[in-house]
Amino acid sequence: xxxxxxxxxxxxxxxxxxxxxxxxxxxxxxxxxxxxxxxxxxxxxxxxxxxxxxxxxxxxxxxxxxxxxxxxxxxxxxxxxxxxxxxxxxxxxxxxxxxxxxxxxxxxxxxxxxxxxxxxxxxxxxxxxxxxxxxxxxxxxxxxxxxxxxxxxxxxxxxxxxxxxxxxxxxxxxxxxxxxxxxxxxxxxxxxxxxxxxxxxxxxxxxxxxxxxxxxxxxxxxxxxxxxxxxxxxxxxxxxxxxxxxxxxxxxxxxxxxxxxxxxxxxxxxxxxxxxxxxxxxxxxxxxxxxxxxxxxxxxxxxxxxxxxxxxxxxxxxxxxxxxxxxxxxxxxxxxxxxxxxxxxxxxxxxxxxxxxxxxxxxxxxxxxxxxxxxxxxxxxxxxxxxxxxxxxxxxxxxxxxxxxxxxxxxxxxxxxxxxxxxxxxxxxxxxxxxxxxxxxxxxxxxxxxxxxxxxxxxxxxxxxxxxxxxxxxxxxxxxxxxxxxxxxxxxxxxxxxxxxxx
Numbered sequence: 001x002x003x004x005x006x007x008x009x010x011x012x013x014x015x016x017x018x019x020x021x022x023x024x025x026x027x028x029x030x031x032x033x034x035x036x037x038x039x040x041x042x043x044x045x046x047x048x049x050x051x052x053x054x055x056x057x058x059x060x061x062x063x064x065x066x067x068x069x070x071x072x073x074x075x076x077x078x079x080x081x082x083x084x085x086x087x088x089x090x091x092x093x094x095x096x097x098x099x100x101x102x103x104x105x106x107x108x109x110x111x112x113x114x115x116x117x118x119x120x121x122x123x124x125x126x127x128x129x130x131x132x133x134x135x136x137x138x139x140x141x142x143x144x145x146x147x148x149x150x151x152x153x154x155x156x157x158x159x160x161x162x163x164x165x166x167x168x169x170x171x172x173x174x175x176x177x178x179x180x181x182x183x184x185x186x187x188x189x190x191x192x193x194x195x196x197x198x199x200x201x202x203x204x205x206x207x208x209x210x211x212x213x214x215x216x217x218x219x220x221x222x223x224x225x226x227x228x229x230x231x232x233x234x235x236x237x238x239x240x241x242x243x244x245x246x247x248x249x250x251x252x253x254x255x256x257x258x259x260x261x262x263x264x265x266x267x268x269x270x271x272x273x274x275x276x277x278x279x280x281x282x283x284x285x286x287x288x289x290x291x292x293x294x295x296x297x298x299x300x301x302x303x304x305x306x307x308x309x310x311x312x313x314x315x316x317x318x319x320x321x322x323x324x325x326x327x328x329x330x331x332x333x334x335x336x337x338x339x340x341x342x343x344x345x346x347x348x349x350x351x352x353x354x355x356x357x358x359x360x361x362x363x364x365x366x367x368x369x370x371x372x373x374x375x376x377x378x379x380x381x382x383x384x385x386x387x388x389x390x391x392x393x394x395x396x397x398x399x400x401x402x403x404x405x406x407x408x409x410x411x412x413x414x415x416x417x418x419x420x421x422x423x424x425x426x427x428x429x430x431x432x433x434x435x436x437x438x439x440x441x442x443x444x445x446x447x448x449x450x451x452x453x454x455x456x457x458x459x460x461x462x463x464x465x466x467x468x469x470x471x472x473x474x475x476x477x478x479x480x481x482x483x484x485x486x487x488x489x490x491x492x493x494x495x496x497x498x499x500x501x502x503x
Contacts, residue, residue: 002071003095004047005037006030006063006125008102011145014040016097019152028093030062031055050091063124072096072131076138095140096132100125100175104182104225114190121183126176136169137162143172178202182225194356195367201358212241228351234326235334236341242267243298243320243341250300251322253404255349256374262286263300266293269424273401274417280308285417287312298322302349305330324348374400376498379471382483385492387469390415391447395471395494398449403500407451410435412467414446429457436465443467451500453478456485463489473499 003025007013010033017027017037027044029037037044048054051065063069071093074081085092101122106112132141140160142151147168154160181202188196203222212219219241229251233239239247250265257275262283264272272289276282279301287294295316301309301323310330313321314337321334322343334342359366381387387395398413405411405423410432412420420443422435428450436443447469448462453476462470474495476482486493 001094002026002028002092003097004028004030004063004068004072004093004128005033005097006047006128007033007097007099008122009099009145010036012148013037013097013145014042016145016148016152017042017044020095020155023152023155025095031059058119060123063128066090068093068128069131072128072139073135075135093139095142096128097142098125098129099143099145100129100179103179103186107182107186108226117186122179126179129172129176133169133172136165140165141168141172143168143175178204185225194369199358199365199367207238209241210238217241224354228354229348230344230346230351232344232346234331234342234344236320237339239320239341246298247300247320247322247343249404250298250320251345251348253401254300254302255353256400256403257302261302264289264294264297265300266297269406270401270404270418270421271297272418275397276416278308279303279306280312283309283312287316289418290421294318305334307333310334322348371403371500371502373498374403375496380474380495380497381492382474382479382495383486383491383493385468385487385490387492387494391469391492394447395449395469398447399471399496402449402451403502405451405502407501407503409451409500409502411449412436412439412443412446413449414441414443419443419446428452428454429461432458432461436461436467447471451502453499454482456481458482459485459489459491459493462491468492470494471496473497475499 003020028047029044030047034046050067055062067090070085070090074085101120103120106117106120132139181200184200202225206221206223209219211217246265246268249268250263254261254263259275260279260282261275264286271293272286274282274285298320299318304325305323306327307329310333314333318340320341322345324346325344357370394413397416398411402409402411408425408428408431410422412435419441420435420439422431425431444466448467450472453473455478469492471494
């Protein structure tokens with residue numbers, strides 16, 4: 001039996017090769033791997049003895065040869081295949097051990113040049129891996145050091161089972177697909193292609209989750225090649241599927257604010273949003289927005305958590321608190337609560353957001369640019385009533401919040417906090433009515449943001465509650481009627497020119 005070993009990651013390879021030799025295997029190797037094995041005193045054959053050719057083209061060609069690929073691909077039970085390899089003096093290769101060039105890691109290195117990145121595109125490795133996978137019934141494919149012990153255990157018991165070979169082949173094909181996805185992504189970025197003809201995305205397995213949205217659904221977390229956020233769980237039980245979904249909504253909204261801000265999310269929608277002079281003030285205001293819904297919710301904070309904020313956070317049950325960091329006193333307070341999850345996201349505010357988003361749909365996927373903008377040009381006052389400076393501040397705050405609420409969405413706000421939230425309604429005025437009717441605040445002087453244009457009925461409802469200023473995109477054929485009605489009721493209407501639907 002012969003094994004061809006060619007690995008970039010040499011973790012455990014000497015021990016593995018030694019065990020194979022002791023089991024009677026012949027080892028073939030290449031370049032640096034050959035030297036590593038030979039220096040360890042293990043008998044090994046250079047691949048040049050198999051191919052009859054030296055490494056060439058700066059190592060670009062080492063294993064691309066019929067004596068290698070013929071030895072991998074011929075079907076042992078096929079007599080015509082056996083006759084062919086015999087006629088050409090090709091000997092079988094029964095195991096491929098290969099770890100690929102670190103293309104992904106090289107791309108992440110800001111110091112790496114384009115030429116260096118290109119040279120880390122592995123050609124021979126994926127070719128051998130795919131060949132071994134295709135012929136998995138006869139050839140064992142090993143692509144990760146963590147599999148060495150399991151392979152050896154089966155060999156020592158007799159042979160590697162067909163079931164294991166098939167599992168290894170499936171895993172290896174997943175690896176080469178992931179590897180190629182990273183290369184395609186690099187070239188798409190290089191070429192400025194947002195919507196390539198063939199879209200490939202690569203994710204690595206992160207962890208299995210307790211369950212999905214519901215207990216009867218299985219779920220797992222897969223990670224991007226280059227995660228956007230520095231992410232470290234400091235305390236608490238395993239994060240759930242729903243936690244991760246809510247967390248995304250939470251951090252995307254809290255990033256909108258440059259001043260201290262707190263966002264409370266429940267079921268992927270904000271239930272309280274506020275800004276303040278301090279983080280503790282911002283959190284208290286977010287809590288006051290809806291003291292009931294925040295219970296069991298997720299909190300996103302855009303400043304390091306201090307003692308004062310931690311003391312407030314500790315007063316109720318929260319699923320997650322995510323922040324750039326937690327000081328020692330804050331950790332001492334919060335870690336006394338067994339079930340709270342504390343997530344340190346050190347680059348929460350600085351991380352560059354992914355430019356594209358993907359959502360599965362019927363027969364495929366929807367791909368779009370992420371909604372990163374806030375306004376399109378200058379905000380335009382369309383009515384006669386002037387807007388006060390405080391109203392301008394509150395309108396800007398409300399507009400940032402409404403961008404992150406499920407449509408149809410309406411936000412009532414005052415003094416840097418949400419007074420009422422209406423989201424996910426099929427009729428816009430219903431969203432407004434929900435936001436107004438469920439508010440426990442005095443709404444005089446509050447403002448409203450609408451994620452899309454509205455009609456006269458919205459103005460009529462606003463007037464009933466004493467709302468005097470509203471911000472919306474505009475763009476309806478009924479805009480003139482809305483403006484006329486607003487002027488009659490002495491309400492300010494501002495147009496942004498940009499809609500923010502969130503479905």
